[in-house]
Amino acid sequence: MKRTQQLWSGLACLGAILVAFGTISPGTALADPPENQEFTGAKRCASCHFDQYMSWRKTGHAKAFDVLTPKYQTDEKCVKCHVTGLGAASGFKDIKTTPALAGVTCEVCHGPGSEHERVSQPFAKVKKLTPEQDKLVRGTIWRIVPQNVCVECHITQGHKESPTPPELRPKK
Numbered sequence: 750m751k752r753t754q755q756l757w758s759g760l761a762c763l764g765a766i767l768v769a770f771g772t773i774s775p776g777t778a779l780a781d782p783p784e785n786q787e788f789t790g791a792k793r794c795a796s797c798h799f800d801q802y803m804s805w806r807k808t809g810h811a812k813a814f815d816v817l818t819p820k821y822q823t824d825e826k827c828v829k830c831h832v833t834g835l836g837a838a839s840g841f842k843d844i845k846t847t848p849a850l851a852g853v854t855c856e857v858c859h860g861p862g863s864e865h866e867r868v869s870q871p872f873a874k875v876k877k878l879t880p881e882q883d884k885l886v887r888g889t890i891w892r893i894v895p896q897n898v899c900v901e902c903h904i905t906q907g908h909k910e911s912p913t914p915p916e917l918r919p920k921k
């Protein structure tokens with residue numbers, strides 16, 4: 750771990766402790782979303798973000814796992830760009846164990862959101878949040894993860910040829 754990383758994870762830990770012991774009152778916005786959140790899957794996000802969910806459903810991202818033929822659905826080489834959080838502790842394992850994380854779901858772009866869900870729960874039925882509540886809730890999730898996430902899957906040559914060669918495509 751680099752020194753700066755150490756420093757940041759140290760600070761994040763301290764932050765968690767301060768929150769846990771109530772030193773920081775809820776209402777204090779966090780600079781970055783808390784680390785070590787777990788992946789929840791898009792349906793859980795849908796309970797509060799229905800519009801975003803419905804528009805996401807229509808994108809190729811929602812079907813990114815289904816376009817893989819069964820042979821490739823268990824092939825890590827392919828799956829890493831067609832699922833959510835492969836390799837992370839709470840990320841995609843296989844379609845039986847983690848069906849909610851198949852495809853390019855919300856948390857690929859926004860980061861895992863279990864803590865965001867927990868913090869937001871009390872406000873689920875609130876029409877208009879106070880500025881403090883709004884800040885608190887937004888502070889627990891990335892508006893968009895800081896790395897250039899699109900490029901991780903789209904510019905790297907996932908497939909030797911573009912468009913995707915016929916033998917990789919599902920048979921019509």
Ligand code: HEC
Nearest residue numbers: 789793794797855859862866869870873886887890891892
């Ligand atoms: C219990 C309700 C609830 C759940 C579940 C929930 N959110 Fe949110 N989320 C909110 C609220 C409330 C806000 C504040 C803004 C608003 O009112 O839309 C918010 C804001 C956001 C924002 C904007 C952040 C910003 O900086 O502007 C993103 C992105 C987001 N949520 C993603 C997600 C994702 C991804 C999931 C699933 C992992 C999720 N949310 C689950 C309630 C929820």
Ligand code: HEC
Nearest residue numbers: 808809810812813816829830831853857858898899901902
């Ligand atoms: C985890 C890998 C991954 C990431 C990250 C990712 N994509 Fe994709 N994207 C895919 C895959 C796989 C498909 C093909 C899905 C299909 O054909 O069903 C796709 C399809 C698309 C399409 C085709 C349109 C559609 O609805 O089918 C667009 C546009 C797109 N992505 C844009 C983006 C943008 C913009 C970002 C970043 C904000 C992004 N992607 C991040 C994997 C990813």
Ligand code: HEC
Nearest residue numbers: 816817821826827830901902903905906907913917918919
């Ligand atoms: C580096 C990330 C990455 C890897 C690895 C990857 N893919 Fe993809 N895949 C994408 C992206 C991005 C798209 C959407 C853009 C495109 O069609 O090039 C996509 C699209 C697809 C599509 C839909 C094509 C279409 O025309 O509708 C299929 C099928 C597919 N990939 C199969 C595979 C298979 C099989 C493997 C493993 C041999 C694989 N992918 C590995 C990123 C990847």
Ligand code: HEC
Nearest residue numbers: 791794795798801802805810853854855856857858892893
């Ligand atoms: C391919 C990446 C990608 C995926 C997948 C994705 N989002 Fe987003 N989302 C974005 C980007 C980019 C923004 C705009 C960020 C900005 O404005 O700075 C955004 C904005 C948002 C916002 C902020 C309010 C708004 O509408 O502008 C919410 C809430 C949100 N997304 C929720 C979701 C939920 C819920 C899902 C899954 C059902 C989802 N997103 C899937 C990339 C994604």
